[in-house]
Amino acid sequence: MIYDEDFELLELSEDQVEQLIYDLVGTTLNLDQYLESTFDVPSVDYLSEDTLEDIDRTIFLCESCGWWCYDEDRSENGYEDICDECAEDEE
Ligand SMILES: [Zn+2]
Numbered sequence: 001m002i003y004d005e006d007f008e009l010l011e012l013s014e015d016q017v018e019q020l021i022y023d024l025v026g027t028t029l030n031l032d033q034y035l036e037s038t039f040d041v042p043s044v045d046y047l048s049e050d051t052l053e054d055i056d057r058t059i060f061l062c063e064s065c066g067w068w069c070y071d072e073d074r075s076e077n078g079y080e081d082i083c084d085e086c087a088e089d090e091e
Helices: 014-024 031-039 049-058 084-090
Strands: 059-061 068-070
Touching: 014 031, 014 049, 049 059
Parallel strands: none
Antiparallel strands: 059 068
């Protein structure tokens, strides 16, 4: 998809961000696909920075198992975004 400079970045409301987080956590959904089917936004590139920050602060995609997890379950290993469960498996 070609980025259209005139396209206004979408700022999701708090409720929408909450909904997104609720829908994603515990799944392996592709964020772009979710955004397209739920908010009719073709990809994360169309979300405002504030919205992305809100999402980023709360959840992350584990690079090891590919599941969306709450930020508090992020492992402290420091070099990759993986969840506590995956970090335990690696030890
Ligand atoms: Zn994981």
